[in-house]
Amino acid sequence: MSLTAAAGGFLVLLLTGTVVQGQRGWGVTYGSTKICALKGSTVEIRCTYTYPSSRNRLYTEVQNKFWFTKLNGAEPVDLRTDSQYSGRVEYRCNNSDCTLRITDLRESDSAEYKFSFTTNQRHGSYTGSPGVTLTVTDLQVKEHSLYSRRIECHSVCDLPGRSSYIWYRYGEKIQGKTSYYYQNDYDYYYYYYYSSSHKPADSYSCALSGHEDFPSPSVCVRGQTCNKVTYTHRNICAFKGSSVDISCTYSSHSDDVTSKFWFSPDRSRQWQNTSQPEDLRKDSQYAGRVQVLETEGGRSTLRITDLTESDSAQYHFKFRAGSFEWRSSLPGTTLTVKDPDLSVQVIWSSTGPQLICQSSCITDRSSFVWYKNETKIWEETSPSYRGYVDPADTYSCAYKSYESPPVYAPTVPQVSMSPRGDIMKDSSVSLTCSSDANPAAKYTWYKKNQTLRSREQKLVLNSVQPSDSGEYYCTVENELGKMTSKYVFVNVKYGPKSSNVSVSPSGEIVEGSSVNLTCSSDANPAATYTWYKGNQILLQGPQGTYTFTSISSMDSGIYFCKSENQYSQMNSPSLSVEVQYPPKLPSVSVSPSGEIMEGSSVNLTCSSDANPAANYTWYKENEDSPKASGQNFTITDFRAEHSGNYYCEAQNERGRHNSTLYLFAVAGKSSPIMNIIRLTLVVLMVIPILLVSLWMR
Numbered sequence: 001m002s003l004t005a006a007a008g009g010f011l012v013l014l015l016t017g018t019v020v021q022g023q024r025g026w027g028v029t030y031g032s033t034k035i036c037a038l039k040g041s042t043v044e045i046r047c048t049y050t051y052p053s054s055r056n057r058l059y060t061e062v063q064n065k066f067w068f069t070k071l072n073g074a075e076p077v078d079l080r081t082d083s084q085y086s087g088r089v090e091y092r093c094n095n096s097d098c099t100l101r102i103t104d105l106r107e108s109d110s111a112e113y114k115f116s117f118t119t120n121q122r123h124g125s126y127t128g129s130p131g132v133t134l135t136v137t138d139l140q141v142k143e144h145s146l147y148s149r150r151i152e153c154h155s156v157c158d159l160p161g162r163s164s165y166i167w168y169r170y171g172e173k174i175q176g177k178t179s180y181y182y183q184n185d186y187d188y189y190y191y192y193y194y195s196s197s198h199k200p201a202d203s204y205s206c207a208l209s210g211h212e213d214f215p216s217p218s219v220c221v222r223g224q225t226c227n228k229v230t231y232t233h234r235n236i237c238a239f240k241g242s243s244v245d246i247s248c249t250y251s252s253h254s255d256d257v258t259s260k261f262w263f264s265p266d267r268s269r270q271w272q273n274t275s276q277p278e279d280l281r282k283d284s285q286y287a288g289r290v291q292v293l294e295t296e297g298g299r300s301t302l303r304i305t306d307l308t309e310s311d312s313a314q315y316h317f318k319f320r321a322g323s324f325e326w327r328s329s330l331p332g333t334t335l336t337v338k339d340p341d342l343s344v345q346v347i348w349s350s351t352g353p354q355l356i357c358q359s360s361c362i363t364d365r366s367s368f369v370w371y372k373n374e375t376k377i378w379e380e381t382s383p384s385y386r387g388y389v390d391p392a393d394t395y396s397c398a399y400k401s402y403e404s405p406p407v408y409a410p411t412v413p414q415v416s417m418s419p420r421g422d423i424m425k426d427s428s429v430s431l432t433c434s435s436d437a438n439p440a441a442k443y444t445w446y447k448k449n450q451t452l453r454s455r456e457q458k459l460v461l462n463s464v465q466p467s468d469s470g471e472y473y474c475t476v477e478n479e480l481g482k483m484t485s486k487y488v489f490v491n492v493k494y495g496p497k498s499s500n501v502s503v504s505p506s507g508e509i510v511e512g513s514s515v516n517l518t519c520s521s522d523a524n525p526a527a528t529y530t531w532y533k534g535n536q537i538l539l540q541g542p543q544g545t546y547t548f549t550s551i552s553s554m555d556s557g558i559y560f561c562k563s564e565n566q567y568s569q570m571n572s573p574s575l576s577v578e579v580q581y582p583p584k585l586p587s588v589s590v591s592p593s594g595e596i597m598e599g600s601s602v603n604l605t606c607s608s609d610a611n612p613a614a615n616y617t618w619y620k621e622n623e624d625s626p627k628a629s630g631q632n633f634t635i636t637d638f639r640a641e642h643s644g645n646y647y648c649e650a651q652n653e654r655g656r657h658n659s660t661l662y663l664f665a666v667a668g669k670s671s672p673i674m675n676i677i678r679l680t681l682v683v684l685m686v687i688p689i690l691l692v693s694l695w696m697r
Contacts, residue, residue, distance in 0.1 A: 025052040028115050028128025036157035038214045039138040040234045041105055047115045047128060048097040055121050059451070064348050065093060065117040067100040076116055076127070078347050081354055083382040084108065087237075087362040104235055104363060105136045139216035141204050150194060151221060153206035164209040168218070169202055170227045172327035201253035203228035205330060213331050227252055229317050229326055231333045237361035238307055239340045239402060245293075246302040246333045252321040260319035262292060262302040265328065267313065277318065277328070285310070304335075312337045336361075342404040344397055346439050346479035353479045355385035357397035357404065369398040371406075391481035409481030410437035413474055415488045423464060424567075425494035431459040433474035433485060441476035464492050466524065495568025496523040501561055501575045510654065511581035515551045519544035519561035519572055527563040534558060553579050553611065582655025583610035586648055595666045596638055604633040606648030608657060614650035621645035621660075640665040 031046040045067070051060055067089075068076035079089050079100070090101040098115060114131035118124065137155045153165055167174040203226040207215035213234075220226035232247040250260070261279035280290050286304065293301040300317055316332035318325070338361055345356045357368045362383065370378035370385050372393050378385060389395065394406040413435035423429055433443050434457075445452040445459045447470050452459065461468055471487040503509070504516045521527045521544070529544040530537060534557065539546050544563075548555055556579045561572045586608040596602055608614045617626045618633040621644055627633060635642055647660040 025050065026126045028126065030115075030128060030132050032132060033130065034133045034135070036135045036137060036155075037105055038155075038208070038211065039105055039107055039136055040214050041211075042101065042103045043105060043134065045100040045102075045113055045132050045134065046097065047099075047132075049115065049117055049126070049128070050096065051117075051119060051124070051126065052121075055124075058121060060124065061120045063118050063120055065091075065098055065115070066347070067091070067098075067113055067115055069111040069113055075350050076114070078349065078354075080345060080347055080356055080358075081349075081384055083384060086356075086383045087359055107136050107138065110134060110136045139206055139208070139214070141206055141216050141219040143221050151204055153216060166207045166209055166212060166215075168205040168207070168215065168330055170324075170326060171203075171205075171218070171229060171330045173329040201227050201324065213334075215330055218330070225251055225253055227321070227324055227326060229319075229330075231317075233333055234331070235334045235336070237336045237338060237363070239359075239361060239400075240307055240309060240337055241340075242307055242400065242402075243303060243305040244307060244335060246304070246315050246335065248300055248317045248333070250298050250300065250317060250319055250326070252298075252319065252324070254321050254324075257319055257321045260300065260317070262290075262300070262315055262317055263328075264313045264315050277316075280315075307337045309337050311335060340402045342397070342399055342402045344395060344404050344407045346407055348479045353389045353391075355389060355395055355397070355407070357383040357385070357399060359399065362399060366399060371396045371398070371403075374406075389480070405438060407438045407480065408436075410435040410441045410476040410478060410483045412483050413476045413485040415472065415474055415485045417488055417490070422493045423491060425465060425492055426463050429461045429464055429468075429490060431461070431472055431474075431488065431490075433457055433459075433476060435476040435483065437476060437478050437480075439478045439480075441478045444475045444477070445472065446474070447472050461490070464490070466492050466494065466522075468492055469524075491524070493524050493567065495565055496521040496527050496563040496570040498522055499527075499561065499563040499570045499572040501559070501572045503575065503577065509551060509577065509579050511552055511579050512550050515548040515577075517546040517548075517559060517561075517575065517577070519546075519563065521563035521570065523563060523565050523567075525565050527565050530562045530564075532560055532562070551579055553581050553609075555579055556611075578611065580611045580654055583608040583614040583650035583652060583657045585657055586614075586616075586650045586659035588648055588659045588661045590661065590663070596663060598639060598665045600638050602635045602638050602663070604635075604646060604648070604661065606631055606633075606650065606659060608650035608659075610650060610652050610654070612652050612654075614652045617649045617651070619647055619649065621647070638663075638665055 027050045029048045035043060035045065037043040049065075051062070054060055066076070066078040066080070068079055070077045070082070079085050080091075085102065088103045092099040092101060100113060100115075102109060112131045112133050114127055114129055116125065116127040135157060137157045139153055139155055142152050142154065143150075153167075203218040203220050205215045205218045217230060218228040220228065229248055229250045232249070236244060236246060238244040246262070261281070263277035263280055265277065267280070267283060267285070280286050280302070281292070289305045291303040291305075293303060295301075302315060304311060312335060314332050314334045316328045318328060320326075340359075341361070342357065342359045345358050347354045347356060355370075357370075366381070368380045368383050369376060370380065370387070372395055374394075374396075378387055380386065383397075385395070385397070391409040394408040396404050396406040398404070413433050416432045416434065418430045418432070431445070433445070435441055443455060443457050445454045459472070459474075469490055469492045471489055473485045473487050475482060475484045477483075499519065499521045502518050502520075504518065509515055517531065519529045519531065521529075526542070528540070528542050530540040531546040532538060544561065556577055559575045559577055563570050563572070586606050589605045591603040591605070592600070604618065606616050606618070616629065616631045618628040620627050627646070633646075633648070643663055643665050645660055645662050647658050649656055649658050
C-alpha cells in the first residue's frame with residue numbers, strides 16, 4: 001500500500017502492483033490493478049504497450065489508441081466521446097506508453113478502465129484485460145451514535161493508517177485534536193476524536209492532512225439544522241470575457257442572519273486587515289461586474305461578468321447570525337479563467353470519424369451548436385456530434401457565444417524542393433510537403449511506391465548520391481481523410497565519374513572490315529565525347545562512337561576519348577587498335593648487285609608488309625620443292641646451272657603474295673658470243689635515239 005501525492009490536486013492510492021497482459025509480442029502493462037482516489041481530485045492511470053515491429057513484411061504502425069470503460073455492442077467506446085467525461089479526460093501518449101488523466105473526479109467515475117490500440121496489421125488490435133479498477137470516494141463524517149461523543153471520518157478506500165487528519169467545526173480548523181485509527185467488520189477505516197461537548201449548532205468536516213482541498217462535506221451533529229456552508233462546485237473553469245455563477249447553500253441554527261457576503265482570501269491579503277475580509281462588491285477590481293443573487297432555502301449565488309484572468313482565485317461565502325460567524329478555513333470554490341480553447345476533436349472509430357466539441361473549461365452538459373460549412377445543422381445537449389461526417393465538408397461547434405475553429409480533411413498536398421536549381425552530388429536536399437488540415441495531418445513519404453521511414457513534414461536527403469535520383473511524393477492524412485501529392489523529380493547532377501572505351505566487334509580486326517570504337521561515361525547531364533588518335537582530334541559530339549566503315553592498316557594506332565559536361569571532364573584509358581592484313585607485294589633484292597660471276601656467293605632477300613608478320617618461302621621456276629624458307633636465301637657457289645627465275649612467297653593467316661627475280665651466271669672472262677650480245681644491245685639502244693634526232697631535224 002502506498003500513497004502518491006503531487007501538485008495539481010492528485011490524491012491516488014495504489015492498492016496493488018503492476019499487471020501485464022500479452023501474447024506473441026502484443027501486450028499491455030498497467031502500473032496497478034486498483035486505484036483509489038478522493039472525489040474532486042485528479043488521477044492518472046498509466047500503461048505501456050508492445051507490438052511486433054513488423055509482420056508479413058509490413059512495418060507496424062499504431063493507428064488508434066484509447067481508453068474505455070463501456071462497450072457499444074461489441075465495440076469499446078472511447079472515453080473522449082463519453083459526455084460524462086467531457087472536459088475532464090486527457091490522453092498523454094508517447095511511442096510505447098499512454099496515460100489517462102481524469103480531473104475533478106466524481107463518484108460516478110468509479111469503474112474498470114482498459115487500454116486498447118489498433119494497428120495497420122490484419123487483426124492487429126489489442127486490449128489489455130483485465131484493466132484498472134478505479135474507486136472514487138468522498139470522506140464522510142458520521143456520529144458513532146446519537147448519544148456518543150465520538151464522530152468519525154471514514155472512506156471506503158484503504159487509507160494510510162499513519163496519516164494525520166484535520167478536523168473542522170463550522171468551517172474553522174480545530175487545533176490540537178488527534179486522529180485515531182480502527183477497523184470495523186466492514187473493512188471501513190475510521191479516524192475519530194473525542195469532543196468534550198457537541199452543540200446542536202455544530203457542523204463538522206474532516207480532511208486528509210496535506211490535502212485540505214478535498215475535505216468531506218460538513219455534517220450537522222445532534223440535529224438536522226446547524227451552522228454550515230456547502231459549495232455547489234469545488235472547481236469552476238470559465239472563458240475570459242464570459243460570466244460565471246458561483247453558488248453555495250448555507251444554514252444557521254438560528255434564523256437571525258444579520259450579514260452575508262462573498263469574498264476572496266487572495267484579495268483579502270491585499271487589504272489592510274486580512275483577518276476581516278471585505279465584501280467583493282466593495283472591491284474596485286470588481287466594480288460593476290459583481291452581483292449576488294439570493295433565493296429562498298438558503299442559497300446564494302455570486303455572479304461575476306466580463307471575466308479576466310486576474311479573477312482566477314478562490315471564493316468564499318461568509319455569514320453572521322447573532323454572535324455566530326462562519327469561518328473560512330474550509331476551501332471554497334476555485335475559479336480558473338482561461339482564454340477560450342473550444343475545439344473539435346476528431347476520433348476515429350470502427351464506424352468512421354466522430355466529432356467531439358471540447359474544452360478544458362466545459363464540464364457540464366450545456367447546449368452545443370454544430371455547423372457544417374458555416375451553416376447551423378445541429379443542436380445537442382451532448383458535446384458529441386451524432387450526424388454523418390463527410391470528409392468533403394468542414395465542421396465546427398459553438399458553446400454559448402464561443403465557436404471553435406473548423407475541422408476538415410487535408411487539402412491536396414504540394415511538394416516543394418530546396419535548394420532550387422541544380423542538385424549536385426554530395427549536397428543536401430529538403431523536400432517539404434504542405435497541406436492545410438485540421439486536425440493536423442500526418443505525413444508519409446514515398447519514392448516510386450517505396451515507403452520511406454520519414455514521417456515528418458520535411459524529408460531531408462543528406463549527401464545525395466545518383467541513387468537518390470527519382471520521383472518522390474507524399475501523403476497527408478488525418479482522421480477525416482487522406483490525400484496524395486503529385487510527383488517531384490529529384491535529379492542529382494554530377495560530372496563524369498568514369499570514362500570507358502571498347503571496340504566492336506571484339507577480337508582481331510581485319511583490314512576492310514567495319515569497326516566501331518565506343519566511349520561511355522556515367523555523368524548527369526550526359527557527357528559529350530571527343531575521340532583522339534595520338535594528339536589528333538578525330539571526332540567530337542554527343543555520341544560516343546567513332547566508326548571505320550572499311551578499316552585499313554593506316555588506321556592502326558593508339559586511341560582515347562575525353563568525356564565532359566559543364567561540371568568536369570575525364571580522359572579514358574588508351575586503346576590500341578591493330579589492323580591485320582595479308583602480305584603486300586614482296587620486295588626482292590640480290591647481293592652483290594650487278595653481274596653474278598660464276599663461283600661467287602649470292603644472297604637473295606625478300607620482304608613484305610603484313611600483319612601478322614609474313615612467313616617466306618623461296619622457289620625456282622619449274623621445280624616442285626622449295627629451295628629455302630625464311631626471308632633470306634643464299635647460294636654459296638653460283639654456277640651456270642643455277643641461272644633461272646626465282647621467286648619468293650610471303651604468307652600469313654590473312655593471305656599470300658609472290659615476287660619473281662631472274663638470275664644468270666657470267667663466266668670469268670668475256671667470250672666472243674657475249675661481246676656480240678653486248679654490242680647488239682648497245683646498237684638497239686642507240687638506233688631509236690638517232691631516229692628521233694633525224695625526225696626533229
